[in-house]
Amino acid sequence: MTTARAHRDPLPGFGLSLGVTLAWLSLIVLVPLSALALRPWELGVSGVIRALSDARVLAALRLSFGSALLSALANLPLGLLVAWVLVRMRFPGRRLLDAMVDLPFALPTAVAGLALTALFAPNGWLGAPLKEIGVAVAYTPFGVFVAMMFVGLPFAVRTVEPVLRDLGTEAEEAAATLGAGRAQALVRVVLPALAPALLTGFGLAFARAVGEYGSVIFIAGNRPMVSEIAPLLIVQRLEAFDYAGAAAIGLAMLAVSFLALLLLGLVQAWLRPGRRG
């Protein structure tokens, strides 16, 4: 009895907390996703392959994941810059800017989509001058990218910000006393310390962009093969009562997203210093 107790984990409630976690995760995530994963196979293996190899579906998937990737990449330096300004600089209106960063979280995405469309439409405030120099945003894949950047930015900012705050300026000062220039301190000291947070921010912004529907469909124009995203195609299949076809596209999105997030997690684990070996 005493020996059994001695071997018990010092943190209490392991069994209970793991049990609740798994049960809840199953109910909320695993069961619906399993339903999604099972549904398409009523078409048969060849049916699923046919549904997915449709040129329009492939174009939509390519657009969804391609722009999500690009928008998350673009949000990385931008989010870092905003976080840097919020953490390191003191200026009037800083709190206002701070609050503004979260707006894409709070706004119904359809509202954001309408606002962006009005702004970037050929007769809009930004769309008109851009049209002058031959750049079309609204109703093009570029518009999809812009909408995805908008919804993803807060993720990039909010994941980097606390880590940057925690980092302080002392490591940079130490680098300076050791003879490093500004750029060297940034590249060798600051960025590596922020890398895990940047990666997390990238992953979240990417995931958000892949799943984004409301804001994108307004600005995209939804031209098949050009500016049509995969989630929209799913909705169209559903409206045509092609539930299995919709589930097939959904399954493809699920698989790619899962692989991408898994890969990010692996890179993250590899980046973590001091916990190797």
Place this chain on the structure above:
Amino acid sequence: MSGTGVEIRDVARRFGPGAAALDGVSLSVRPGEFVALLGPSGSGKTTLLRILGGLDHADAGSVAIGGRDMAGVPARERGIGFVFQSYALFRHMDVFSNVAFGLRVRRRNRPPAAEIAERVRRLLSLVQIPEMERRYPDQLSGGQRQRVALARALAIEPSLLLLDEPFGALDAQVRKDLRLWLRGLQEEVGITTILVTHDQDEAMEVADRVAVMRAGRIAQFGTPDALLENPADAFVAGFLGEANRLLCTVRAGVAHFEGDALPPLPVQAPEGRALAFIRPHELLARAAPDGPFTLRALRPAGPGTRLVVTGPRGSFDAVAAPDAPLPRRGEPCALEAQAARIFPA
């Protein structure tokens, strides 16, 4: 490596309105010397150290290191080793990379990799942690991190070493060992060193000379012996070493203590009200049936047992008079001062 001298002249620094952080500080440090800046928090000692390191600037005055005026010279061009209070190790780098950092970022005369490796290993054995080179800062104890920070600062072969409360975060025994070791290392390397601390034991033990700072000024600068024997003012006397404080009145070269708690003591001080600082070993206690004090506690400390006595004017640290038997706890006793430092009250 050899040390350079440091000349600080009338340096002032002010952060926003209010009291100045530094208010006209002048200090001259000789090549190879070990100087401690000692003072309570907020006395400006860390600000002075940061100005020397190029991490902050002086609003007025000048700093010359090795005869060269440092105005406008950025930290990265100063070649000064700086050890931060929190060590500021690069957490994503292992010990080896931390120490090698200063050599690897060099644009001119960067040593070849083999030479860097050799120098890093030599430094790690100098700071006595040669086996730690693949560890990360998170995997080290506080004392080991301190040694890494020191090795990293020494890697650039600085002519001046600045240490900001280097032992602040360590426990008592480790800090005692480390400061003796640091002093030995400094003598071995021969580098001019300036250490900031609020711990007077630390300053007195390691430094050749100690600058006591108060409210942005240097209250006194001298060897530990000189500071203890001739403190410039009541602040220095109170800050250095434990001392009993007692109000007194000086009349005709004799100090009469308040309430006649102690027998009068001949002193050399101006007439009038004054504050007397009496160190424990100068205050003798002996058992006396009608004495105004009571022995509260005894602490054996080798030859001189320390006694704590209380009386109507508070509690005093004293030693037993050598020619009398040791009083017992609770016994009434009398006190006698053998010497005192007197400052106008």
